[in-house]
Amino acid sequence: MKTQYRTCNICEAMCGLIVTHDDTEVHAIKANPADPLSRGHICPKAIALQDFRTDPDRVTTPLKKVDGEFVPISWDEAYDFAAERLQAVQDVQGRDGVGVYLGNPNAHKFGNLLNLPALIKALGTSNRYSSATADQIPHHVASIHMLGHPMLMPVPDVARTDLMLILGGNPVVSNGSMMTAPGFGKRMDEIKARGGRVVVIDPRRTETASRAGEHLFIQPETDAFLLLALIHQVFAQGLEQLETLADVTDGVAALKQAVEPFTADKAAEMTGIDARTIRDLARDFAAAKSAVCYARMGASTQSFGSLCQWANNALNIITGNFDSPGGAMFTTPALDYVGMTSRKGKHRTYPERRSRVSQQPLYNGEFPISVMAEEMETPGEGQIKALVTVAGNPVLTAPNGQRIGRALEQLDFMMSIDLHINDTTRHADLILPASVALEEAVYDMVFHSFAVHNTAAFAGPVFAPPNGNPQEWEVIARLAARLSGSNSIGPSPTEVLGVLLPQGYHSDKVTVEALLNAPDGVIDLGPLVPNIVERLETTDGRLNLVPEVFLADLPRLLAFRAPVSADFPLLMIGRRQVRSHNSWTQNSARLVKGRSRCTAQLNPVDAARLGLAEGQDVLIESAVGSATLPVEITRTSRQVSSQSRRAGASAMADWLLRRRCRPSLSMI
């Protein structure tokens, strides 16, 4: 029996694991209690890492579609087929005739991240898409315009904060996003145990809200009103204090002017949170020894996501909670992604360009996933006629994915690198199998940059891929080489890591060898330290509080009206489950066993108003589809006082009444 320390790479939490195996199968996967970041945290998905390897439905040979059926072919045939068909499309359509969609698991695989640029370069297409635009692009847009680099990402210093506001995040379930914070529930308990507070602002009493103890219900999509009102209140109460950033920050007066219309009363009207609570919250936030506002998924994938991320940063900055302990801070990772891709001294304009059909902005080299279908459907120069997907399932994960599915059927050629034949890859003419986590080396290139504590860890593969298949990085590299007419592929990801680590922040301590020999499998690189002043990547080297792109969007916010009506009185919001990851982990029996978790949760007040009972089926309709689900009436946690429970529920009921919404069965 052998043991290996490794990092789980399913979600962003980077939990430290101890894997026991005998070279053919896994015997146990346990938490590594000595990991200074995950501190013994683990979730059921890590145990399922072994299931993804042995999944009987896994694609284990290249598959070519012949007369509508997938048939196994050799790797050589597969690369030839791919290169021939992609080139044929580009010969007729030009380079942009081939689109590329990169899914979420790429961000967790350093071999993919290091080799995908060569594939994209070989294709030479600007038609690039990824799951980032169904997720966190507003964070990058805020960082680009305020700090000059998309990956200069403020991370809440959870270990030292005295007051944390969480908007639109459910880290007790997700384990944090753009904030690598495994075991978040325990971290919240620690904040409270040292006399601090956690306030969750969410339309649902989430697992995080229940455990935080302080929860404010908010109407979906109105967070920007709240954040701008908090800023307004900080100024109105004379509580702004930029501290160490005062000398490098531009736009304080302009910000004060821009938030004028966003009074606490206006925010109360829009959010359903009363004005007094908003004023008190602003005062408490500014007066706290340290405080941090963290706005995530629910404040990102919504109509005003970029305004939310900008306002979130601005609130932290003007209260002296940016780049200071207990506030929003910046990591110093061993592999310095920002340094590797520095933009210092390079002038750039944004958006980088606009999409062909509906003129949507391109940021970070990619178009919003919401335009991919129209770019496939609309004839003309630059129309996408072939698509390459790598570790992505946009038919299930992108807005109006069914339309993408229909558009995929019209393509001249589609290929996917994936583990499964699924809703997306079933449309492909060619599927290349991928290696799973346990068959690859692991070093997290991305999420150390967002971690609440600096660490580094590396491990080699535990098993070889099935059928003598290459690891996924090599598949990508070989495809890139074939497309560029070359026979050779570059060095392995581990070799590249050996070159990159000496350029990072901890070159004295962190080498591949040191990582392999680290006791407990991980090197502790300490808490977050202030550093942003030297790292600003804006053209003028200064921090911009008021980028024009955000100011110009404020009239659109002021014109916002909630999309509810008498016929459609309720909005649906999404939720995650501990036992699933996005669209793809549901083939693990271990994860899906138990009662069905596919329910439409409903607040007891709404359920009573609508006369709906537990288990009753409801029809949920959107502009593009519908689904029938059983109702699950939520029970509020005992940890939340009955007074605040009643206040939250009646604020919601009042809000609906003011809009004269009447119940309707089909529109939940």
Ligand SMILES: Nc1nc2c(c(=O)[nH]1)N[C@H]1C(S)=C(S)[C@@H](COP(=O)(O)OP(=O)(O)OC[C@H]3O[C@@H](n4cnc5c(=O)[nH]c(N)nc54)[C@H](O)[C@@H]3O)O[C@H]1N2
């Ligand atoms: N329905 C639904 N939609 C969502 C979300 C959701 O939770 N549910 N979440 C949203 C968010 S936050 C995101 S980030 C996006 C994600 O959007 P996507 O990235 O499009 O979707 P995932 O479900 O992560 O799909 C991952 C795909 O990669 C495959 N895969 C898994 N591991 C590997 C691997 O190691 N190599 C390769 N080549 N393939 C692999 C899976 O089989 C699956 O096809 O979806 C967004 N949309």
Ligand SMILES: Nc1nc2c(c(=O)[nH]1)N[C@H]1C(S)=C(S)[C@@H](COP(=O)(O)OP(=O)(O)OC[C@H]3O[C@@H](n4cnc5c(=O)[nH]c(N)nc54)[C@H](O)[C@@H]3O)O[C@H]1N2
């Ligand atoms: N178990 C599990 N963990 C995961 C994933 C998974 O699928 N399963 N996916 C991973 C990925 S790719 C990501 S990006 C992260 C995401 O992790 P988080 O950022 O924590 O996102 P969610 O869990 O989607 O939580 C979003 C919250 O926003 C709330 N919300 C919805 N609309 C609004 C709104 O308008 N305003 C406010 N204030 N709140 C709103 C929802 O009720 C929900 O509580 O999770 C990662 N971790």
Ligand code: SF4
């Ligand atoms: S929380 Fe995320 S990183 Fe940690 S064990 Fe679960 S899936 Fe893996």
Ligand SMILES: [Mo]
């Ligand atoms: Mo995501």
